[in-house]
């Protein structure tokens with residue numbers, strides 16, 4: 188990018204970046220109306236200076252997987268160009284599209300691997316409009332200077348509520364009774380149908396979702412035990428157990444709420460099914476790789492496990508539609524669907540109006556703040572830094588956003604370049620191989636901007652650079 192490109196961009200941002208402007212949020216419930224105040228609560232003051240972002244073209248945002256309309260509205264309000272798609276894209280199309288966008292918004296189906304990201308020439312930031320970020324190569328993204336944001340808890344309650352519904356549905360075999368009646372069969376039975384009161388729920392992973400579930404489950408009279416790799420304060424009368432086996436030995440219902448990591452891959456497999464109580468139930472609304480499904484099928488056929496609810500799968504279809512959940516996707520599909528008391532949902536744990544609308548607002552604000560101001564607060568792969576927005580009277584102040592390799596001597600080089608000017612504020616932090624410096628430089632004229640840009644751009648250890656003014 189040369190300086191002329193930079194100047195040509197300014198008109199593209201004539202709509203400014205005031206995040207406080209009306210958000211066009213859809214309101215559907217009391218919870219929602221609280222969440223709808225989020226943009227106002229996070230808004231920039233009217234007295235703040237509107238910074239003009241630079242890039243090689245207008246800011247282009249690619250939104251996949253039916254990201255909520257609240258995000259589209261927020262991005263459009265920034266003046267960005269939004270390319271919206273309901274589903275995920277096949278890899279070749281994704282590679283074509285990602286080549287010239289500055290930001291991409293995805294959910295769980297789009298895999299932003301090194302192979303995809305290496306084609307992203309202008310990508311500044313990635314928004315995961317969900318909790319999980321395992322679908323993104325976070326390390327490679329950081330190496331390329333791309334900040335990744337997510338929504339750490341906006342759909343936690345929705346998942347916990349789904350699991351509560353599934354606990355009762357499994358205990359009462361509701362899925363099977365419903366399928367039977369749909370096909371004309373009246374089957375009024377009580378055999379092996381239970382109340383949940385007094386039973387034990389074992390929660391694996393006591394984070395945002397696991398702890399919400401704990402509170403809801405106790406309200407229904409379940410005893411709660413949980414296993415986590417860190418010691419976590421229990422809510423209510425729940426008790427942390429020290430081993431996974433102890434939890435599996437004691438729980439009537441086991442619910443998984445751990446992230447996808449190398450340690451959690453096939454965390455529940457044949458030995459763990461063997462350790463579970465006879466007739467126990469399993470619920471997985473975390474990630475599909477955590478349960479070894481062929482072992483689950485064996486445990487169910489042996490009547491060791493009385494029922495299972497799955498919301499996530501090792502491989503999931505990229506789009507909605509008939510004929511997508513079949514053996515060619517996961518070889519065991521037809522065997523699994525033929526078993527009794529198996530509740531299967533299409534990764535809808537976080538799919539409620541409330542959650543999706545909140546996530547849309549939260550992640551689009553984080554991306555806009557990063558694009559417009561450089562604030563990386565909330566980034567999951569990147570040093571989190573922020574400087575307060577510039578005031579209107581700071582007319583000749585330039586904000587330098589400099590991402591560089593985390594090696595000795597870089598700051599000395601950068602500060603040598605900046606030393607002819609007044610560095611009003613500077614904030615720098617590092618995470619792993621990457622470091623990020625934000626600096627506000629005052630008394631800078633147009634020619635100085637060009638000079639600062641070119642000098643910084645020529646530094647050896649630069650990963651990427653943006654100047655805002």
Ligand SMILES: NC(=O)c1ccc[n+]([C@@H]2O[C@H](COP(=O)([O-])OP(=O)(O)OC[C@H]3O[C@@H](n4cnc5c(N)ncnc54)[C@H](O)[C@@H]3O)[C@@H](O)[C@H]2O)c1
Pocket residue numbers: 318319339340342343346391392393394395396397414415416417444445446447448450451472473474498499534535536537538
């Ligand atoms: N089905 C859905 O639609 C849906 C929606 C949201 C989240 N999720 C999934 O649920 C997972 C959990 O979400 P969360 O917000 O509660 O995450 P979280 O980070 O708040 O909590 C995860 C907990 O798991 C623990 N943990 C990590 N590794 C562990 C291990 N090996 N053994 C035991 N405990 C371990 C952590 O210490 C933490 O307490 C997410 O990572 C995501 O994959 C699914």
Ligand SMILES: O=C(O)CC[C@@H](O)C(=O)O
Pocket residue numbers: 294295296316317318319320342534536537538
């Ligand atoms: O909305 C999605 O696709 C993902 C939901 C969930 O798995 C998450 O990680 O938040």
